[in-house]
Amino acid sequence: MSEIFPNIKKVEFEGKNSKNPLAFKYYDADRVIMGKPMREHLPFAMAWWHNLCACGTDMFGRDTADKSFGAEKGTMDHAKAKVDAGFEFMQKLGIEYFCFHDVDLVPEADDIKETNRRLDIITDYILEKMKQTGIKCLWGTANMFSNPRFMNGAGSTNSADVYCFAAAQIKKALELTVKLGGKGYVFWGGREGYETLLNTDVKFEQENIANLMKMAVEYGRSIGFKGDFYIEPKPKEPMKHQYDFDAATAIGFIRQYGLDKDFKLNIEANHATLAGHTFQHDLRISAINGMLGSIDANQGDYLLGWDTDEFPSNVYEATMCMYEVLKAGGLTGGFNFDSKTRRPSYTEEDMFEAYILGMDTFALGLIKAAEIIEDGRIDNFVKERYASFNEGIGKKIREGKTNLCELAEAAEEMGAPQLPGSGRQEYLNAVLNDILFGR
Numbered sequence: 001m002s003e004i005f006p007n008i009k010k011v012e013f014e015g016k017n018s019k020n021p022l023a024f025k026y027y028d029a030d031r032v033i034m035g036k037p038m039r040e041h042l043p044f045a046m047a048w049w050h051n052l053c054a055c056g057t058d059m060f061g062r063d064t065a066d067k068s069f070g071a072e073k074g075t076m077d078h079a080k081a082k083v084d085a086g087f088e089f090m091q092k093l094g095i096e097y098f099c100f101h102d103v104d105l106v107p108e109a110d111d112i113k114e115t116n117r118r119l120d121i122i123t124d125y126i127l128e129k130m131k132q133t134g135i136k137c138l139w140g141t142a143n144m145f146s147n148p149r150f151m152n153g154a155g156s157t158n159s160a161d162v163y164c165f166a167a168a169q170i171k172k173a174l175e176l177t178v179k180l181g182g183k184g185y186v187f188w189g190g191r192e193g194y195e196t197l198l199n200t201d202v203k204f205e206q207e208n209i210a211n212l213m214k215m216a217v218e219y220g221r222s223i224g225f226k227g228d229f230y231i232e233p234k235p236k237e238p239m240k241h242q243y244d245f246d247a248a249t250a251i252g253f254i255r256q257y258g259l260d261k262d263f264k265l266n267i268e269a270n271h272a273t274l275a276g277h278t279f280q281h282d283l284r285i286s287a288i289n290g291m292l293g294s295i296d297a298n299q300g301d302y303l304l305g306w307d308t309d310e311f312p313s314n315v316y317e318a319t320m321c322m323y324e325v326l327k328a329g330g331l332t333g334g335f336n337f338d339s340k341t342r343r344p345s346y347t348e349e350d351m352f353e354a355y356i357l358g359m360d361t362f363a364l365g366l367i368k369a370a371e372i373i374e375d376g377r378i379d380n381f382v383k384e385r386y387a388s389f390n391e392g393i394g395k396k397i398r399e400g401k402t403n404l405c406e407l408a409e410a411a412e413e414m415g416a417p418q419l420p421g422s423g424r425q426e427y428l429n430a431v432l433n434d435i436l437f438g439r
């Protein structure tokens with residue numbers, strides 16, 4: 001079979017002095033960091049939708065990139081061409097996983113039975129490619145937000161018919177995820193939210209979403225899905241109020257409806273920042289609740305208030321992300337590049353350079369995060385900061401062996417307490433700068 005990207009050779013690691021735009025400068029798959037090769041720390045995944053389907057369209061203009069890959073768009077030939085392009089792309093970059101929505105794979109028909117038939121054909125073809133290349137599926141999902149029927153959400157819709165349709169898509173997407181051996185299944189609540197309370201019963205909608213998720217778990221387990229279900233929090237866009245606002249909100253929902261044995265979170269950098277948090281914050285909240293599952297690695301733009309899905313280039317944020325991931329002992333999922341090239345970056349080279357940038361950014365983040373941990377100054381500072389809880393009354397507080405009366409007596413005895421030690425944020429930022437840029 002002829003190549004779809006004949007001008008691009010296999011992308012190799014050339015080291016930080018390389019000026020070759022089509023080479024890795026930091027991502028060296030076999031380099032061992034803290035006892036594990038980079039490829040194991042960073043199970044990268046290609047997003048079918050943005051990489052193979054998104055052509056640079058925005059609200060003001062049509063496609064700039066040609067992703068027909070030599071076939072007529074909207075046909076099954078095009079669906080196959082996307083598989084060929086995707087696998088060649090992943091092989092050339094050494095990416096070991098992919099993620100997909102159902103309708104990324106085939107053109108959606110009016111009749112769901114026909115769509116499902118197309119999905120069966122294309123996933124047979126994908127499976128063949130997976131066997132030939134060793135590439136695996138990180139996660140699958142159903143797109144329950146693009147079709148006009150989902151204008152009021154899927155699980156949160158006001159229409160029982162649309163709810164059935166959502167259930168049918170989830171059922172099929174789960175079957176495909178199992179067929180392709182996916183490690184996870186994602187619920188991004190595309191339009192699970194609302195625009196105005198004047199027409200919305202929030203409790204009713206949230207209960208319906210939870211029931212849909214319960215049915216998904218029941219069915220998934222019955223057909224042999226052993227992986228994690230994920231919720232991907234997002235605070236807004238497309239709906240004004242999205243129910244899975246951030247990690248803390250999604251965790252509350254998961255626990256409230258007893259879904260915690262089956263669900264973890266898929267944290268996306270740009271969604272965390274839209275929620276007014278840092279990426280690191282949502283990762284920490286997930287990790288301390290045992291729910292850090294997978295990561296959608298992209299970045300937003302601090303000057304824009306929407307989901308720009310840019311390829312990550314911010315080494316500082318990638319470092320703080322990898323610091324959380326290392327401390328949490330790794331991910332059960334992986335790092336999906338839910339990113340797209342900018343509208344004026346429309347060539348094949350741009351597609352490759354975008355992934356090289358993202359993979360190098362995370363590789364550099366991993367290297368630097370390991371240096372922070374090995375350096376120890378930050379961790380030691382945090383430990384020391386809470387030292388007053390290691391003995392005496394502090395120890396009793398931590399062990400739950402005291403009460404308000406005893407604490408009040410202790411306060412009276414001491415008169416006025418000392419000020420807590422300085423937070424030394426400026427010193428800690430300087431340590432970070434030293435590790436990031438001083439070596």
Ligand code: XLS
Pocket residue numbers: 101141186188232234268296307338
């Ligand atoms: C959109 C989401 C979407 C999910 C999968 O903002 O990030 O791409 O990852 O439905």
Ligand code: CA
Pocket residue numbers: 268270307309338
């Ligand atoms: Ca996104």
Ligand code: CA
Pocket residue numbers: 188232268296338
């Ligand atoms: Ca995402």
